[in-house]
Every structure is written in C-alpha cells, then in structure tokens.
Amino acid sequence: MESKVSRRRLLQSSSILAASALGLDLQQSTAGEKQPQVSPQPLKGNINQSVVHWCFKKYWDIEKTAQIASQLGIKSVELTPAENWDTLKKYGLTCAIASSHGFKSGFNNPAHWDECIQILRKRIDECAAGGVKNVITFTGMRDGIDDETGVKNCVAGFKKIIGYAEKNNVNLCLEMLNSRDASHPMKGHPGYQGDHTEYCIDIIKQVGSDRMKLLFDIYHVQIMDGDVIRRIREHKDYIGHVHTAGNPGRGELDQKQEINYPAIMQALQEIGYKGYVGQEFIPTRDPYEGLQQAVLLCDV
Numbered sequence: 001m002e003s004k005v006s007r008r009r010l011l012q013s014s015s016i017l018a019a020s021a022l023g024l025d026l027q028q029s030t031a032g033e034k035q036p037q038v039s040p041q042p043l044k045g046n047i048n049q050s051v052v053h054w055c056f057k058k059y060w061d062i063e064k065t066a067q068i069a070s071q072l073g074i075k076s077v078e079l080t081p082a083e084n085w086d087t088l089k090k091y092g093l094t095c096a097i098a099s100s101h102g103f104k105s106g107f108n109n110p111a112h113w114d115e116c117i118q119i120l121r122k123r124i125d126e127c128a129a130g131g132v133k134n135v136i137t138f139t140g141m142r143d144g145i146d147d148e149t150g151v152k153n154c155v156a157g158f159k160k161i162i163g164y165a166e167k168n169n170v171n172l173c174l175e176m177l178n179s180r181d182a183s184h185p186m187k188g189h190p191g192y193q194g195d196h197t198e199y200c201i202d203i204i205k206q207v208g209s210d211r212m213k214l215l216f217d218i219y220h221v222q223i224m225d226g227d228v229i230r231r232i233r234e235h236k237d238y239i240g241h242v243h244t245a246g247n248p249g250r251g252e253l254d255q256k257q258e259i260n261y262p263a264i265m266q267a268l269q270e271i272g273y274k275g276y277v278g279q280e281f282i283p284t285r286d287p288y289e290g291l292q293q294a295v296l297l298c299d300v
C-alpha cells in the first residue's frame with residue numbers, strides 16, 4: 001500500500017512495534033497489554049481523531065480509554081453513554097457521536113418508529129446538555145421490506161424527529177453498513193437495508209435538513225461500494241462522521257489490509273471535513289499498538 005505518511009513517522013510507529021516485539025521500553029498494564037512509557041510525539045491534528053469504545057471495551061474501561069486517548073492525541077471517545085461524558089471531560093476529551101437505537105431496528109419499519117424516536121429524543125437532550133454534536137441512527141434490517149418502501153419509511157420516520165434535532169443543533173448521522181461479511185456479528189450485518197452509500201444519501205437528501213447526515217464508515221463503504229475518495233468528494237456536504245477499520249477483517253489499519261488511509265484522510269482534508277474520524281477496528285493484537293499505529297497513519 002502506498003502511503004503518504006512520512007518515513008520518519010512510519011519508522012516511529014514501526015520502532016514502537018519493534019520495541020514491543022523485543023519487550024523494550026514497554027510497560028505491562030493491568031489488562032496485560034503493553035504501553036510505551038514515553039509519550040508519543042504530538043500529532044499534526046489536521047484530522048480530529050476519535051476512538052470507538054466498543055472495540056476496546058474488553059481491554060480498557062472508560063477511564064483507561066480516556067487516559068490512552070489523551071496520551072495518543074485522540075480528541076474523543078465515542079459511542080459511549082452520557083454518564084461517561086464527565087470522565088471524558090476530565091481528560092479534555094469529547095464524545096464525537098452518541099449511541100442510540102441499535103442497527104437492527106430502525107426507521108425503515110414504522111413498527112419501530114416510536115421506540116427509535118423515544119431513544120433519539122433522549123439522546124438529543126443529552127447531546128444538547130453535554131455539548132455533543134452528533135447522534136447515530138440506522139435504517140434497520142430489511143425483514144421483508146423492499147428497498148423502495150424502506151426509503152419511503154425512513155424518510156417519513158426521520159421527518160418525525162429531525163425538527164427536534166434541528167431545534168437542539170444536533171446531527172442525526174445515518175450509518176451505511178456492509179451486508180456482505182457474515183463471518184462475525186460486528187464485521188458485517190447481512191440483511192441491513194442501508195447497505196449502499198447512495199441508498200443512505202437518497203434518504204438523507206429526501207429528509208432535506210442540514211441536521212441529517214451520513215456516517216461514512218470507510219470500512220463498510222469499501223466492502224459494498226468502493227471508490228472511496230470519489231464518494232467522499234461527491235457526498236462531502238452530507239458527511240457528518242467517519243469511521244475506520246482495515247479491510248478485510250475489520251482489524252488494524254496495517255499493511256495486511258487494502259485501504260489507503262493516508263490518501264483518504266488527505267481527501268477528507270481537501271473537502272474541508274471538520275468532523276471526527278473514529279477508529280473503529282477490532283484489535284487482533286496489542287490494542288495500544290494497533291491504536292497508535294492507526295492514529296499515526298491517519299494524522300496527515
């Protein structure tokens with residue numbers, strides 16, 4: 001993979017990996033993973049980075065995640081409940097995007113509207129009070145609903161709540177997910193209706209509000225649609241949040257996967273994207289090393 005990340009920074013990250021392999025300058029944490037004792041170099045910070053807590057939860061509680069995030073120059077820990085936001089503030093961090101209803105039951109099915117709207121209203125209130133700008137939302141599973149009806153239902157359903165989001169200056173970010181990878185419950189979501197970028201963009205355009213945005217998950221987009229940089233440029237006005245992971249496998253952003261992250265981060269910068277990029281990969285090795293590697297790679 002061709003990388004625009006500077007040689008020095010790659011060497012820096014690979015020397016940490018090498019040190020880890022040799023057991024040098026690394027501290028064993030209570031969770032068993034290793035962490036460098038030296039603070040990493042400050043980031044350029046052109047890309048606002050965030051870490052998605054569910055991926056690291058099995059290694060680190062919220063306090064530890066916040067501590068590590070601030071050490072790595074990450075500005076947010078996301079998809080974590082409002083009761084954790086004070087902990088984030090202690091470390092000078094925000095929550096880039098709040099969680100809400102799950103991806104299985106969403107706005108494509110009117111039977112789920114009441115429940116989704118109730119959760120979203122609560123989250124919007126919490127976001128407004130806590131200074132959080134985005135809340136996640138989903139189409140839901142097909143469950144026999146054809147794609148055309150799915151769009152109509154989503155548009156009608158989102159229109160019931162978007163006014164409340166507008167009043168509170170909170171974005172609803174609709175996530176596109178891949179339906180191809182059936183190997184693991186969090187690597188892909190077979191049956192998810194919003195499984196193409198333009199399908200979600202169509203819904204967003206029809207809702208017709210500046211507060212209705214796309215959660216552009218690079219990993220999911222790569223699997224279903226590809227042509228990532230062109231899509232980022234095409235849909236620049238609708239991107240509210242971004243996620244990462246290596247493909248295939250939803251692992252680290254390393255040389256074993258196919259997505260050219262530095263070029264994509266450059267494209268985000270070029271379109272003037274000011275939101276956050278959430279690191280959302282499932283660690284397959286030392287979580288700290290993987291996260292640091294991802295952060296350095298995306299710091300263009």
Ligand SMILES: O=C(O)C(=O)CO
Binds near residue numbers: 103175186217
């Ligand atoms: O990205 C995913 O796979 C999710 O389900 C939610 O962020």
